[in-house]
Amino acid sequence: MDRSAERILTSLQAWKDTANEEMYRFLGIAMLMPRARKLALHEYWSREALVKTPIFGEFMSRDRYLTILRMLHFSDNIPNSGDRLHKIRPVVDYLRATFRHTLVPFQNLCIDESLMLFKGRLFFKQYIPSKRNRFGVILFVICDCETGYILDFIVYTGSDSDIADQNCDLGESGDIVSTLINSYLEKGYILYVDNWYTSPALFCWLHDRATNACGTVRRSRKNMPKMEEK
Structure with a gap:
């Protein structure tokens, strides 16, 4: 032994x-x-x-x-369940529901990704050299700009992440935004994002749902107007 x-x-x-x-x-x-x-x-x-x-x-x-x-276990060890978060699924679902229902946010919201430090063995661990921690688990979060409070989050586990496919040609980044902001549509909120999320298709989709948006852009993004070098 x-x-x-x-x-x-x-x-x-x-x-x-x-x-x-x-x-x-x-x-x-x-x-x-x-x-x-x-x-x-x-x-x-x-x-x-x-x-x-x-x-x-x-x-x-x-x-x-x-x-x-x-x-310490949060769920039964069920092999081949298909859910990469099955060992902590009850905790993740409980936290997301609690975050959503604890605070009514102010007008301005923000969506961004966060890298949670983790150096152990994990199939969906990511390496991002530009981040301070570099190795870890990616979380996509939506926050209230006034308080910094996290309203909801998605743990990125690859193709089986909890991301809703809106079938609106928004792309992966747009689907992340539409999933996180779904509870705040049609209420006059303003969303701020960086250039990985910003696209004409996403902003039109949000505008049609009474939600304004603001963010930096990539000139190479599909359907972007032609811009000068600067």
């Missing part, structure tokens, strides 16, 4: 049921970790003077945290 299997077996043998209070502490630790970054997970519980952060040990022991982390 290898060491990994031994650790899993030891965790199973040492397992004891958790409760709401302990799970709140577990989530609190997970959210606190980016505020006190370490080079390795076990360093959050280190007693070395140069790296120790006592609050983590006061919340929960290292072994208990690692045991819960190893056992």
Whole structure:
């Protein structure tokens, strides 16, 4: 038996049921970790003077945290389900629904992509050299410009992403916009986007649905008017 299997077996043998209070502490630790970054997970519980952060040990022991982390599942392990997010699908769907219904946005909205840092093994992990993190998972998000609040998001997993095909010749970027802004059409909102999304077809589609739009453009985009070099 290898060491990994031994650790899993030891965790199973040492397992004891958790409760709401302990799970709140577990989530609190997970959210606190980016505020006190370490080079390795076990360093959050280190007693070395140069790296120790006592609050983590006061919340929960290292072994208990690692045991819960190893056992944490949000759905059954169903092989070949066809959904690349099936292991976290309940969480993703719950967050999207909660974000949409928590805030009524102001007039100005913005759609852009965000690269969430991830260096592990993942089929749909992306590499974007222009981003600060470079490796990670792409999220397409729609935000309220006044507050910066995320109203909805799409996790990009490739061809099976949660993107609705509007059959309006909008292209992939246009379909992303139409999916995210669907709940805010016909209400007089103004959308701001960058040149990857901007196109005459998309802006006409939005205008027909009482939604104004503004964004930088690419001269090479289909149906764009002829422009000078500058």
